[in-house]
Amino acid sequence: MAGAVNRLMAVVALLIAGALPRASAQQRPNIVLIYTDDLGYGDLSSYGATALNTPNIDRLAKEGLRFTDGHAAAATCTPSRYALMTGEYAWRRPGTGVLPGDAALIIDPDRTTLASLLRNAGYATGIVGKWHLGLGSKGGPDWNHDVAPGPNEIGFDYSFIMPATGDRVPTVYVENRRVVGLDPADPIRVSYDEPLGGPTGSANPDLLKLRPSHGHDQTIVNGISRIGYMTGGRAALWKDEDMALVFTGKATAFIEQHRDQPFFLYFAPHDPHVPRVPNPRFAGRTTLGPRGDVIVQADWSVGELLTTLDRLKLTNNTLLIFTSDNGPVIDDGYRDEAVEKLGAHRPAGPFRGGKYSNFEAGTRVPLIVRWPGHVKPGSSSDALVAHIDFVASFAQLTGRRLPGGEAPDSEKLLSVLLGRSKQGRDSFVEQGSGLSLRQGRWKYIEPSARPRLNAQTNTELGNDTAAQLYDLAADPGEHANVAAKYPDRVKAMETLLRRVKERSRPGRYASPRLAAIHSLSSFRKLRSGV
Numbered sequence: 001m002a003g004a005v006n007r008l009m010a011v012v013a014l015l016i017a018g019a020l021p022r023a024s025a026q027q028r029p030n031i032v033l034i035y036t037d038d039l040g041y042g043d044l045s046s047y048g049a050t051a052l053n054t055p056n057i058d059r060l061a062k063e064g065l066r067f068t069d070g071h072a073a074a075a076t077c078t079p080s081r082y083a084l085m086t087g088e089y090a091w092r093r094p095g096t097g098v099l100p101g102d103a104a105l106i107i108d109p110d111r112t113t114l115a116s117l118l119r120n121a122g123y124a125t126g127i128v129g130k131w132h133l134g135l136g137s138k139g140g141p142d143w144n145h146d147v148a149p150g151p152n153e154i155g156f157d158y159s160f161i162m163p164a165t166g167d168r169v170p171t172v173y174v175e176n177r178r179v180v181g182l183d184p185a186d187p188i189r190v191s192y193d194e195p196l197g198g199p200t201g202s203a204n205p206d207l208l209k210l211r212p213s214h215g216h217d218q219t220i221v222n223g224i225s226r227i228g229y230m231t232g233g234r235a236a237l238w239k240d241e242d243m244a245l246v247f248t249g250k251a252t253a254f255i256e257q258h259r260d261q262p263f264f265l266y267f268a269p270h271d272p273h274v275p276r277v278p279n280p281r282f283a284g285r286t287t288l289g290p291r292g293d294v295i296v297q298a299d300w301s302v303g304e305l306l307t308t309l310d311r312l313k314l315t316n317n318t319l320l321i322f323t324s325d326n327g328p329v330i331d332d333g334y335r336d337e338a339v340e341k342l343g344a345h346r347p348a349g350p351f352r353g354g355k356y357s358n359f360e361a362g363t364r365v366p367l368i369v370r371w372p373g374h375v376k377p378g379s380s381s382d383a384l385v386a387h388i389d390f391v392a393s394f395a396q397l398t399g400r401r402l403p404g405g406e407a408p409d410s411e412k413l414l415s416v417l418l419g420r421s422k423q424g425r426d427s428f429v430e431q432g433s434g435l436s437l438r439q440g441r442w443k444y445i446e447p448s449a450r451p452r453l454n455a456q457t458n459t460e461l462g463n464d465t466a467a468q469l470y471d472l473a474a475d476p477g478e479h480a481n482v483a484a485k486y487p488d489r490v491k492a493m494e495t496l497l498r499r500v501k502e503r504s505r506p507g508r509y510a511s512p513r514l515a516a517i518h519s520l521s522s523f524r525k526l527r528s529g530v
């Protein structure tokens with residue numbers, strides 16, 4: 001009761017201050033965005049999987065709206081998350097590809113982000129989980145002092161993050177700019193160029209409990225070799241088996257702490273990205289090996305958040321979105337039985353390709369929206385929507401106006417996200433190995449001389465030197481290229497894609513500071529070959 005009164009008082013105070021001219025308490029729900037890592041369209045029982053059960057995520061589908069044409073902006077982590085945060089296609093910005101673990105921040109702190117938008121709207125904002133958008137200014141972060149700029153500088157009041165990925169050093173958590181548990185007498189050193197001493201996967205395979213299948217053979221931490229070299233920080237190193245529990249605990253604590261005010265929680269679990277190392281309580285829970293076990297672990301994390309919302313009586317006033325940052329991959333660098341135990345499970349569902357690919361499974365991901373009383377329970381939508389639209393849609397939700405030029409590729413689709421309209425995007429550019437354009441039932445993949453197959457992950461990348469056109473209504477698996485049959489359609493979509501590319505806004509964010517950050521991260525990317 002006291003909580004409800006406090007919340008009402010806070011809203012009244014904001015209304016008096018004129019910050020929210022048309023908003024009411026009901027229009028300003030808490031927002032929880034759950035952003036899993038490499039989870040495929042077909043990996044949930046609510047999206048057709050039968051090899052495993054995801055009852056907590058399925059509960060969201062039963063109580064909310066399930067999208068069948070929802071998309072990440074890109075088929076890999078960094079560009080997908082960049083577009084989510086900024087509302088701008090990542091391919092417009094050099095240096096936004098998959099980043100090494102010591103890259104500088106790639107988002108200009110001066111621009112509007114999903115987090116700063118909501119903070120300016122009066123929300124308490126927090127991120128728990130994977131970041132992978134770079135940290136520090138030019139030259140990368142100083143791991144032994146303030147690790148900044150980072151999430152706290154682009155709009156998050158609170159941050160508890162994994163800097164890059166589970167398979168990249170440094171393997172430490174950073175909470176509000178500081179490495180957690182760091183002993184100053186044992187400073188962290190990180191390099192993506194030269195070995196720093198200490199055992200590596202290539203030199204000391206006998207020390208490994210999980211062996212790499214390709215790459216991932218540099219510094220060993222917790223019996224697992226990673227990408228990149230690291231020494232020091234021994235007291236701060238994470239234990240992979242505990243990561244889901246740690247993140248989930250921090251996420252539920254954030255909810256608990258902010259129960260009396262509008263909050264935005266961006267919860268970005270590591271699962272089911274590699275290395276897949278389930279907590280013992282989830283090991284062996286599926287027949288799919290560790291990849292299946294960590295999906296069940298992610299489902300448990302979701303369940304913990306749902307239980308917390310229920311217990312605090314916040315469920316009805318919380319808009320919850322569940323999704324994934326890109327499509328699935330089976331062998332992503334470790335011998336973790338994912339290939340051997342896959343059986344009949346289809347992580348990509350009916351779609352072709354996966355993580356890294358131009359084909360639909362690269363970006364088409366599970367997307368569920370729940371907001372009791374506002375979103376019809378058990379409903380579904382085939383509208384074309386994308387994570388890149390969250391910035392503009394959350395601006396609608398909170399009655400904020402986006403300054404001109406901000407979130408340039410984000411569309412106001414709140415009514416679509418809430419299931420009140422099925423008029424989604426007219427078109428959408430998917431970023432896989434190259435670029436593709438979606439428009440209605442059609443998908444155009446621009447010609448490319450890039451490889452057709454990622455042999456290491458066995459992913460069909462969808463590249464071809466000829467233009468490809470697919471009719472997804474008749475052929476969701478993209479097997480029949482009908483470009484020769486519909487030359488006018490190909491020409492029109494090629495032209496539209498070119499126009500979208502030309503629509504970029506040169507200069508607006510190209511401050512000398514950001515230009516320096518960009519050029520540095522591109523340079524590092526080239527050097528480290530990621």
Ligand SMILES: [Ca+2]
Nearest residue numbers: 037038077325
């Ligand atoms: Ca990912």
